[in-house]
Amino acid sequence: MVPPRASRSARAAYALLFLALFVPFSYFDHNDGWNQGVRIAQLHAIVLKHTIKIDAYHQITGDKAYIDGHYYSEKAPAMVVVALPSFALTVWFQKLLGVDPDQLPGWHVSEWVATVGSIGNLPRILENIALKRDDVSWGPNSTFRFPLHGGTGAIWQSVQQLLPAAQLHFDRAIARIDTRRRRIETKAGESIEYDALISTMPLDRLLTTIDGLDHLKAHAPRFVHSSSHIVGVGLSGAVPDALETKCWIYFPEPQVPFYRATVFSNYSPNNAPAGHWSLMAEVSESPQKPVELNAIVEEVVSAFARCGFVDRTNVVSRWHRRLEHGYPTPWLGRDEVLGEVEQALHAAGIYSRGRFGAWKYEVSNQDHSLMQGVEAVERILDGAAERTYNGDTTSDLTSARRL
Numbered sequence: 001m002v003p004p005r006a007s008r009s010a011r012a013a014y015a016l017l018f019l020a021l022f023v024p025f026s027y028f029d030h031n032d033g034w035n036q037g038v039r040i041a042q043l044h045a046i047v048l049k050h051t052i053k054i055d056a057y058h059q060i061t062g063d064k065a066y067i068d069g070h071y072y073s074e075k076a077p078a079m080v081v082v083a084l085p086s087f088a089l090t091v092w093f094q095k096l097l098g099v100d101p102d103q104l105p106g107w108h109v110s111e112w113v114a115t116v117g118s119i120g121n122l123p124r125i126l127e128n129i130a131l132k133r134d135d136v137s138w139g140p141n142s143t144f145r146f147p148l149h150g151g152t153g154a155i156w157q158s159v160q161q162l163l164p165a166a167q168l169h170f171d172r173a174i175a176r177i178d179t180r181r182r183r184i185e186t187k188a189g190e191s192i193e194y195d196a197l198i199s200t201m202p203l204d205r206l207l208t209t210i211d212g213l214d215h216l217k218a219h220a221p222r223f224v225h226s227s228s229h230i231v232g233v234g235l236s237g238a239v240p241d242a243l244e245t246k247c248w249i250y251f252p253e254p255q256v257p258f259y260r261a262t263v264f265s266n267y268s269p270n271n272a273p274a275g276h277w278s279l280m281a282e283v284s285e286s287p288q289k290p291v292e293l294n295a296i297v298e299e300v301v302s303a304f305a306r307c308g309f310v311d312r313t314n315v316v317s318r319w320h321r322r323l324e325h326g327y328p329t330p331w332l333g334r335d336e337v338l339g340e341v342e343q344a345l346h347a348a349g350i351y352s353r354g355r356f357g358a359w360k361y362e363v364s365n366q367d368h369s370l371m372q373g374v375e376a377v378e379r380i381l382d383g384a385a386e387r388t389y390n391g392d393t394t395s396d397l398t399s400a401r402r403l
């Protein structure tokens with residue numbers, strides 16, 4: 001029998017009641033007791049240490065059992081199970097940004113998201129358990145298009161072909177921007193005048209390149225970012241069964257050096273030569289999470305082997321590149337700094353846009369970065385409002401549009 005649906009006014013009352021409880025619940029910090037502490041300790045132990053023993057965290061709680069020289073939670077496990085997805089995702093995101101989840105402020109952030117997220121996820125988790133369903137395909141990029149030939153770069157090469165070739169210039173590093181004369185100087189000594197300038201170089205670098213807005217230079221060291229190491233491995237043979245249907249896999253735990261592994265050869269049969277397949281790892285680096293430059297490729301290959309992804313004897317090629325600017329890390333006070341900088345740059349005819357131009361993690365994927373450029377041009381020409389730069393990701397070309 002289908003249960004009767006609640007009336008509209010009853011549903012509105014339930015929603016209001018939920019919000020009246022949920023908002024104060026999520027506002028306050030819940031980490032000041034042993035009861036909460038042991039659950040947070042258990043989450044850290046499971047995700048970061050791969051054990052249910054809370055030895056590394058037992059000091060934050062008295063609600064623990066001591067058995068055979070080890071500490072354990074003495075709580076029923078349901079709350080931890082419910083909080084696990086939100087906690088693991090937050091810790092993964094912190095790993096991507098090079099933030100240590102066992103230190104402040106990383107500890108507080110994951111604790112808050114796990115507490116609040118567990119309530120939000122509860123209905124979905126219960127539904128998945130009841131329907132015996134794996135929750136594998138979610139997020140804005142659960143479906144995506146990819147070029148059959150040429151990899152990711154083929155997208156941008158085809159965009160480039162739509163533009164007049166005579167007006168495209170490459171390899172001209174900008175050395176100085178004179179905002180009073182609206183003139184750019186390249187490192188090679190050329191001088192180029194502009195009416196409006198859209199810059200995608202990292203904003204911290206832009207601020208130190210500009211003459212005429214010297215009061216902004218002091219902001220440059222405040223822009224927080226992580227660096228990225230990209231490690232590619234080519235392998236002979238066929239992709240293992242376990243990876244056959246995978247595009248990318250997330251790794252929150254610190255024992256694995258990378259936060260994401262991508263099976264690029266699954267994206268298109270042309271991404272690897274016949275009889276071969278490939279894996280790519282992304283490793284984050286920050287002052288909190290240093291990386292040994294000369295050892296990282298070997299560490300990645302060893303981790304691939306430990307995870308059971310590769311047999312070392314099949315490795316035929318290795319590739320490594322370090323990007324100083326990997327991810328623009330959000331930080332407290334970011335929006336105030338960005339607001340002041342944006343106002344002064346706009347007055348000088350400069351639009352700093354794109355991943356590190358805007359320095360907004362939330363709109364810094366390729367589709368967002370492209371739309372930031374498109375919308376900046378529309379603003380310059382027609383005075384149209386910029387949507388993506390201001391945090392609205394529903395522009396036609398962003399991945400928020402379902403394929």
Ligand SMILES: Cc1cc2nc3c(=O)[nH]c(=O)nc-3n(C[C@H](O)[C@H](O)[C@H](O)COP(=O)(O)OP(=O)(O)OC[C@H]3O[C@@H](n4cnc5c(N)ncnc54)[C@H](O)[C@@H]3O)c2cc1C
Nearest residue numbers: 172173174200201202228282326354355364365366367369
């Ligand atoms: C590890 C990693 C994984 C990613 N994964 C994805 C993904 O899966 N999906 C996705 O959509 N996006 C992904 N991205 C993001 C994607 O790479 C960016 O969104 C995109 O490259 C941003 O384009 P952009 O033009 O804004 O900036 P960039 O591509 O960074 O271009 C900025 C340009 O400015 C140039 N420059 C800097 N200084 C100067 C100067 N003084 N003079 C002249 N030029 C200068 C640089 O050389 C660079 O070419 C990833 C990024 C990283 C680092």
